[in-house]
Every structure is written in structure tokens, then in C-alpha cells.
Amino acid sequence: MKKILSSALVAGMLLTVSTTASFAIGGASGPKIDYAVQGKLGELVVNPYDVAPLTAVIKNGGYNIKNATVRIVPKENGQEIKYKVADGELKTHGGIPVFGLYPDYVNKVEVEYTKSYKGKDETLKETYEIYTAPVFLDVSGHKGQKGVLFDDIEVVTPAIDKFKDRLYFVNNFQNKTGKGTKVVWNNPMGGALEWNYNPQIFILDTKGEVRWYLDPAKIYNLKSAFNAGVMMGFKQNEDGDLTWGYGQRYAKYDIMGREIWNRELPAGYVDFSHSLDDSPNGNYFLRVANANLKRLDGKNVRTVRDVIVEVDKNGQVVDDWRLYEILDPYRDNVLKVLDQGAVCLNIDASQTGHTLSEEDLAKMDDNNNFGDIVGSGPGRNWAHVNSVDHDAEDDSIIISSRHQNAIIKIGRDKKVKWILGNPVGWKDEFKSKLLTPVDSKGNKISCGADGAKCPGYENDKGGFDYTWTQHTAFKIDEKSKGDIIYVSAFDNGDSRGMEQPALPTMKYSRAVVYKIDQKKMTVEQVWEYGKDRGFDWYSSVTSLTEYQADKDSIMTYSAVAGMQFDIATGAPTGLPSPHINEFEWGSTTPGIEIKMTNAMGYQAWPFSIEKALSK
Template identity: 30%
Template structure:
């Protein structure tokens, strides 16, 4: 019998051979049909093989994660180990599996008030910092250790805390809180509710107005008299920093432990310390026995750069040299003639921006020469070098980009519909597009102070053409209810592109007086949240930030 042999290959299969008996003919159509049938058969075999393989114990399929319970002894929990952070604890324990730790500090207001954190402490021996406890409360903390196969060992502990210090605000409440739109995190408040009694006590509140972190240095051997002026902020490494009038710059951790202290070499701190991108510090100081050319004493008119690693003075700006020390348009005080309340570094051109409460906002080169002055044009003369300050004054533009020629507006005695100068401002910040925003306190506005309102105001500055244009503002429409004659801050919230507008002194609230921190949608000017803080002394705070409780960069207790 003669045979016709047809050879063919199927993708992923061995060579197949078909035979035909004499007298029959395989057409192209029947061959295609046979090809499909064989392919389906092979797929069925592969599926059966795969199913059989999946059921083979110990091969290719991980078992379901195992969840076990374990107990952490009460003596493993140390509340406030530093003595300065009463709403923190350190938990030291051994876990039954090798893995990393995750915690949940259970909130009073459901899951939205829970604090969750993941550590990178792989192993069976663990020491973690638990932050975010409530004061005077039996706190529940869920602790889980998870290995690389997602097996979990769970434990639940209770931590009972004491009452808060007596000088905390007597009223803290979110009058408005759209938590679906709010910038995430906690409000870090540089409180002044303790004044005039030291030490300063910064705290963090959650979105329900509960204090979840506080630093209390009443028993600290150095910092029991702390006055931090502008307040506390977070370093790039995740720790916090502030300065004290007599003791210099301090870095502290989440537990309030002092990590490092920088000396000021005989200068006296006031108001602001600012971390540069390279880690060095800019700090506003007074030089003891400083005088002007007439021999009159002066204060608060020096800026230093302190080396982060060396502790040395890297650079000094004497503002009596670069500015007009005798200008009296906004203040008659010859001693506190500028009252520097903030300093900001601009890495785009290695300059500094200085807020002088009773002079304006000034940009200075690294070698202490003026680049521009943002402020009313009234009363400027020459500096000690003989340079005419009028050449550095920024000229205002209207909304269409035209120069405003009205001398009353330039002078500061009148406002333009599109433009107002800032008055006795605080807290200059860089905006994402390069503009400058300040807290315009509005004290003595237009040299009269007859109409009181404070603003967050954004300016677009053209240093080539020496012009300034007001591009955004909020607060004038709120009038007296958000007016703060002194202190206060503005911050940009990058996660939501909101602005945090925080008037901090004698602001009227539903109960008493203090400060407000208002989160505003930049695009719509809708109020997303509004925190009210009232204290017996009428002080709220100097500055407010929004940030995570745990630093993003530091995951372990150490």
C-alpha cells in the first residue's frame, strides 16, 4: 500500500506526521480542519497537565499566608522615654516570625483618624517609636510583623497617657474640614499659647482637631526657657529644627531628643532659622553692641550662614551696609529699624530674600548687595555705601501688565484695583512657578491702618525690568475675622495645590481669640478646611505647616 506523508509543525509542539492510504486525497480545506482539531487537542492536554501540576503539593503554588497572634509584655512599652514627648512611646519586642513592623494607632473618630506607619526593621528583634497617641486616654495600638511571604504575627497593646500641659490652647477645632479634599497630614503649630511663660511648646493636630504630638521641655536642663520665635520646622532628613535666643540652633528627633546643637559665636538669635539645600543654615541674628553711623544701637539686622558640618560662620550679611538704615517711613524706631522676621534662600541665583517688617522684602546677593526691593516707595534714601535705594525699587504693574503711574499707589498711601503692597509682612515663600508669596499682615496699611485685613498675596517679579505684578490674593474679603497685626504664615501645599493661610494673633474665634489656619483651593479660593485655635493670652501661633507625623525618610526608632 502506498502512502502519502504530510509533515507539519505546530507552534510549541513536536513535528507531526500524517499518512494517506492510496485512493484518498487530502484537500487544503480538510487539512486546515485537521490542523485546528489537533491544536485544540494539544491545548486540552496542556490544560490538563497544568491543572495536575497545580495540585502537586509543594510545587509552584504558595500556601495561603498564615496569621498568628503573639503577646507583647506590658514592660516592653515605654511611654515618653525622653521625658519630652508625652504622646510618644517606644516598644521593644521579639516577634515569632522574621519580618518588618506595621502599626495602627487607633483613632477616636474612625479609620480617618487612625495613624498607620510601616517600619523597615526586618528581623525578629524590634524597637519602634509609636507616635500619635491621644492625651489622657487609653490608646489602642495594633502591631503586626509581616514576612516576605506575607505571613503575619499580630499583637494589640494599650498605652495610657496623662493630661496635656496646662499652657496648651483652651480651644482647638476645625470649623470647616472637607477631608476628601484636604491636604493629608497633620498641622504642625508653633504655639504661643504659653506666653509669657517659657518654654515654647509646639504641637501637631489631626484633621479632627486633636493634639497627637507635643514637645514639652519644662524639665529639660537646657531648653526649659525655650523661646523659638518663628517656631519649629522639619529638616530634609526628617528631624525637626528651631533656634533659641541664647542657645543657638537645635536639631531634635520625633521623641524630642536633642540630636545636635550649633553655637552662634556670640550673636543672639531672633525670628528665623532656614535650612539651605546644601544643609547649611541661614539665621537672623542681633550682633551685640552693633551701632549705626551715628553711634545709635541697632538690633535684628544681621544674617548669618552657619556651616552644618563645621559649625563655623560661613557668611555674614550686615543689613546696615546694604540698606538705608535711616529710612523712617514705616517706623520711628532707630534701634529696631528693620525688624527682620524671615530669611529665604533662592538657589536659582545664590541670593537671599529678607523680610524686614518695617522696611519691606529685599533680595540680596551673596556678597550683600541689593538686587530689588518690594515695598512702598516712600522715604528711601542711600545706604552706607552711597548707593541710591530708589534704583532698586520694583515698579508695580496692573493686571494687563501696564505700569501703574499713580504716585499715591507707588508711595503706598493708596491701593490700585489690581495691586497692593504688603504691609509688615511675614513668611515669604517660593511658589512652584517661581513667584513669591508672603503673609501680608496689613498693619498700618496705607500709613493709616484705618481698614484692617490680612492677605496671602502672590507677586510675580521681573528682575530684569524691575517690575512686580500681583497675581493672586486671599484674605481681604475676610476682613477683621482673619486680621493678624503680627506673626502669622503662608505655606503652599504641593499635594493638593492649596494655600495654607494662617493668621496667628488675636484672631476672633467661636470661643475666645487666637489664630486660624485656613486651607484654600488655589484655583477656586474655596475654603477646604479652617482650624481655629484660642488661648487665654490671645496668642495662637507664629507659623503652621502641614506634614506627615512620621518623617518620610526615617522609618526606625533610631
């Protein structure tokens, strides 16, 4: 009896499996969806490309759909996200792309669309309920990491009406982990790979809610030399998609997580970090280094943060700017006054307040010390270029060189056009390229005996000052015309006046805008913010200032504000508290301020869902 029952059960099970398999594969009736469908289209797929967990696609169910609109119903007192979907996006994703879901929440999503079937168009409105999981990112295991991922976000100044619909793309990263440091053990002179941090990439609304984040697991591996590094240089291109780089790669994805390309750097270059600029000509400008340079002394080195390579849309190298051949890699005046506790990515609390001497620099040559260390000459971090901006108007590039305290414009002919920076220590061939500071009436401004201490040097209002260890030097195309151009920058403020102050707490950072007359070779400071905030808003490294044409505004991100150390021991007393601020053009009153406590920030900027999905 038992055998008979067993045989019957087995036969029934086989029949069930066979029937289910037939339905799943298709069979005579064609493909079949054998799970719940909420509405009048097809299946719901959350995180469709395994990269963006707070996105979804409502599949088209075999219908031709068009004219779609999506609205994420906000939480109480929350921010609405509503956008039209371009018909091309409906076809690309095989349905309606949904962006901006709240994590760990049953989201109500209203969709309106036109469905075509049997020669007839039908316009429908539906509401879908979509649950998403809590935010998850890999962790280091340190107890101090509890609650620092996305939990402590404070809207300090609520958005004015002009900015209430803003979404802010945030490029942060976590501290090093045991996983990530192991990959560099056999690479002691590591460049970008030495800075091997888990990414923390997300989008905030103006209420401080996370509405999108990148799950890097499918495209990033801390243990792999060619799939790790710091994810940096994120930018939303004019086509709405995202580009960025990390270590030995650069990539392009859409906001739904669909890969467009993810490539290794061209073989002659290594160590991407900081900046990837897209140009109107369709090419990309990457801040990299030379994979193998024969120095004049016969030594072979890998250079550090001092090459710009231009590639076309297919990854073919078009041109490069080898800055050790264009500038003076042995100008060491700035290197001697840098705070060695905060050399951009290398934040070493034990070196806080320390500077390098002439003897220290000489020992590097004597001991053949090369790699991502502050020092003069190719093979060391003498330039530390942290942004590149292609000026298509005259086919030149504008770079920010942190370790030269200078913003520099260089032509396609590899000749320096101008230098916005203090005049200390430049060779004769560059002195004629230095911009002269002037006031609003065109009168020359005196900056002291050596030219390093301008009227705006002290912590007070007014006057003019240069930038010091600055980041993100960007031309403001919309305000510029001909030889008169505007340039924005984040003036970090370390080594201000070519010295370290008596107390670290005397330091401050600024967001600043300059007006440059390229014909007269003059520069005027037209806007600044940050002096009044003092040390609390001071960011020793990273950060951003950038003009936003859609709202005629200035966006700034003081990315490591609030980083403090125990002066006696040098030990960090906590992670920084980055600040997002956006200003109406000309105003010094923030139209919004968002503070993130306990976070390592790099850059942040306004993200456009319309550009991403509506075009």
C-alpha cells in the same frame, strides 16, 4: 522569738532584693525584662526621650525587625494615622516608633512587622493598648488661662478629601509668667530674651485633636538666660527632622524627641528669633543680631533683628548678612506710621493706635535709648526681619523686613537684587531696585502720587497692593523657573498705605502670592485671600503663608486673629483666636479651617509623618 523572726524576715528580704537585683542586672542568663510585655517583642516605652509625651517605642526585644507599619486606630469619627517605618528608624530607636497617640486615652495601635530569628523571617500583626497622660504644660496661674491650652479648638470648615489626612504643626506660646520675666531684670536692653514665653508646640489632626506636643521641661528653662526665649522658626527639614531656635540657642530634634543637636549661637551673635531656614546645601540661615557693634558715632551696641548668619552642619559660621551695612537703617518712614500697640512680639495694649513722631525718634538718640524698641539706626528695631529664605538657584536670600514694609532679595555679594515694597523714603541707590507693579498683561499699575496706595489698597477685591508689616516671604520653588519666580507672604496689614486708618476695625490681613520677573523688575499679584474676612481675620503680628508642594496648595495661619482691646482703657479683652486655612492652588475657598480660641499664635504648617519616619 521576736529577734529570731526579725532575723528571718531580714534574711528573706535580703534574699528577695538580691534575687531581684540579679535579674535586673542580668546574671548568668543575660539581661532580663522583669515587667509586663504586651506582645511578641520587647517592652513598651512611652515618651522615650522625655520630650514628646504622645509618642512611644515598642522595643525590639532583641530581635531583628524590618518592614514595619503602624496604625493608630482613630476615635469614633476620628482621623486615622498610618505610616510605614523605615528600617533605619527601627534601628535608631531600638524598636517600632509610635507617633500620633491621643492624650488621656487608651490607644489601640496596630503594628505589622517582620521578625527575624534563627535564620527565619516571620511576619506578624499585633494590636497594642497604650495609655497616655493628659496634656500638661507649665501655667502662669492667671485664671484666664483655664481651658486655653488645647481645649477650645473648633473645626469651622471640615477638610475636603484632598486635605483629610493633614496634620498641622502649630507653634504657639503662652503669656509671660512671673517665672519668665525675672531673668531679664538685670538685662534691661534685652533682645530676644526679653520675649521669654513658655512654648506651646503641638500637632493637630483635621478633627481638631492634639496628636503630639512638645514637653519643653528637659530643654527649656525660663530662669536661665541661655536656655530660654521664645521658641520660634520651627521647620520640618527635608530629612524629616525639626529645627528651630529660642533666645541664644538653635536646635534639631526628631519627632520622637531624640536630640540631634542643641547649640548656643556662635559667639559673635545673639538673640535668635523668628526664622531658621535649612538650605539644600546642608547649611542653615538664622535670623540673629550682632553681639557687639561699634557704631560710627563710637558707641557700642547690640543690634536688633538685623543680621542673617549662615552656619554649616557643624555650627561653623560660613557667612553673614549685616543688614545695617546693606540697607538704610535710618529709613524711618515706616517707623512713624506703625501702630505702637502691636510691634510684633511687643504687644502693648496701652499704645494701641499710637504712632511715633520725628521728635520721638530724635529723643532716642539724645537719650541713648537702645534695645528692642522701634527706632532708626543700629541698636534699635529698625528692620525687624521675621523670615529668611535661601534661594539656592542664585545663592541669594529673600528676607521679610517688617519695619521697612518690604520683601528684599540680597545676593551673596551683599548687594540688593530687588525690593518688593512701596517706594516711599528709599535712598537713590535703592530706587532702581524697586519692583514695578503690573497687571496680568504687563501694563504698569499706578499707585497714587507717592506710590503707596495701589488699586488693591481699599477693602475690596481685585487690583494690586504691597505688603505691610508682612511675615514669611518664601519663594515657591516648584512654580518658579529662571527669572520668573513666585513669592508668598502674609500681609499683616498694619500701616497699609503708609497710614493708620480712622478706626482700628478698618484693618485687614491678606495671604498673598506674587509673580516676579527678575529681569524686567516687575511684580504681579496673582492670588490673595483675607480682605473679605475683614477685622475678624486681621492679625496685627506674626502669621504665615506658604506653598505646599505635596498637595499643590497654599497654607496660611492668621495667628493672632481676633485680638481686641478696650479702646477707652487699652486693656486687652481676651486672647486671640488663630485660624488655620489651607487652599487648593488658585482657589479662594478654604479647603479646611480650624479655629483656636484664646491662644497666642506664631506659625503653623502641614507636618509629614511619612517624611519623619518612613524615609
